[in-house]
Amino acid sequence: MLSRFAPSLTGYLHLGHVLHMLYVWGIAKKMGAKVLCRMEDHDLSRARPEYEPAILDTMEWLGFVPDFGIRAGLSSSPSEFRQSDCSEYYQSVLQSLKKRGLVYGCECSRKEIQESMAGGITAAASADHAHPVPLHSSELCYSGTCSEKGLPLAGNTVRFRTLAGAVIFQDLERGEQRQTPRNQCGDFSLRDRNGQWTYQFACVSDDIRHGVDLVIRGEDILFSTARQIQLFQTLEAPVPQYIHHSLLFDGEGRKLSKRQRSESITCLREAGSSSEEIIGRSAFYGKLTPSYRPLSLDDALGLISCAGNVSNK
Numbered sequence: 001m002l003s004r005f006a007p008s009l010t011g012y013l014h015l016g017h018v019l020h021m022l023y024v025w026g027i028a029k030k031m032g033a034k035v036l037c038r039m040e041d042h043d044l045s046r047a048r049p050e051y052e053p054a055i056l057d058t059m060e061w062l063g064f065v066p067d068f069g070i071r072a073g074l075s076s077s078p079s080e081f082r083q084s085d086c087s088e089y090y091q092s093v094l095q096s097l098k099k100r101g102l103v104y105g106c107e108c109s110r111k112e113i114q115e116s117m118a119g120g121i122t123a124a125a126s127a128d129h130a131h132p133v134p135l136h137s138s139e140l141c142y143s144g145t146c147s148e149k150g151l152p153l154a155g156n157t158v159r160f161r162t163l164a165g166a167v168i169f170q171d172l173e174r175g176e177q178r179q180t181p182r183n184q185c186g187d188f189s190l191r192d193r194n195g196q197w198t199y200q201f202a203c204v205s206d207d208i209r210h211g212v213d214l215v216i217r218g219e220d221i222l223f224s225t226a227r228q229i230q231l232f233q234t235l236e237a238p239v240p241q242y243i244h245h246s247l248l249f250d251g252e253g254r255k256l257s258k259r260q261r262s263e264s265i266t267c268l269r270e271a272g273s274s275s276e277e278i279i280g281r282s283a284f285y286g287k288l289t290p291s292y293r294p295l296s297l298d299d300a301l302g303l304i305s306c307a308g309n310v311s312n313k
Helices: 015-031 051-062 087-099 110-117 199-210 219-234 265-270 275-285 297-305
Strands: 002-005 034-037 103-106 157-160 167-171 175-179 189-191 214-218 241-245
Touching (some): 002 199, 002 214, 015 214, 015 241, 015 297, 087 103, 087 199, 167 241, 199 219, 219 241, 275 297
Parallel strands (some): 214 241
Antiparallel strands (some): 103 157, 157 189, 167 175
């Protein structure tokens, strides 16, 4: 089995990422899986290459060493594990969808889509969750206005013709999930009008090429799982097993963000925190321990091995 850790190059790693890495490496260890590291910098407007060495150095310092992919000291050359280096591959996948008539060009602006929706996510979308999680307020549900206009792909948003019906899948931690992408998001985008690949498309394309069959990620991504499953199935690729874990929030109940540099591992390390202190702090904030104490990586991974109801299915 193969899982992955895939940080975006939009900031330094913070305590929430440490918790995520604990889940990824801990569950992978329990299930006998390997871990690869890739850099998700598909959003070229926000990604900054200077974050990559800092992320890799922090991972190594904490003890999170991937089995495959990009590692500290080996990240200077082009790589299939860095999305900004993989445009030709994504283009080939897109062409396979184009030949089958499964994508189309869309000229609608975000404002136009918002106006056509009359605001917000549909009630049908929120009803899809067997185990509800907070929804993204920025989520739009596209009605397919341009689906039959025959617009060129170049210079326009490229949209995938979402399949009708519900997608039912098993989350190994949360049980059966039921989602209907047509209600949630409609025909979602694979590439924006500026030529940037979207998360949904690049993520699935990468998982197919790399052979990832165990996806461990935060519950904030749970809502988009069915649309990714539709892409896997349309591309005739095996669908991975999914595990969505709980998130780490700050004292005001907000999910930790890379924009909060005061909570970055780089800043905490510069202030004198040890790796054991940071791992222990993340485990405590992530409710893996009842009280704070410094933890070695091995001890923290042991907590993940017996946390929740993860099983090797």
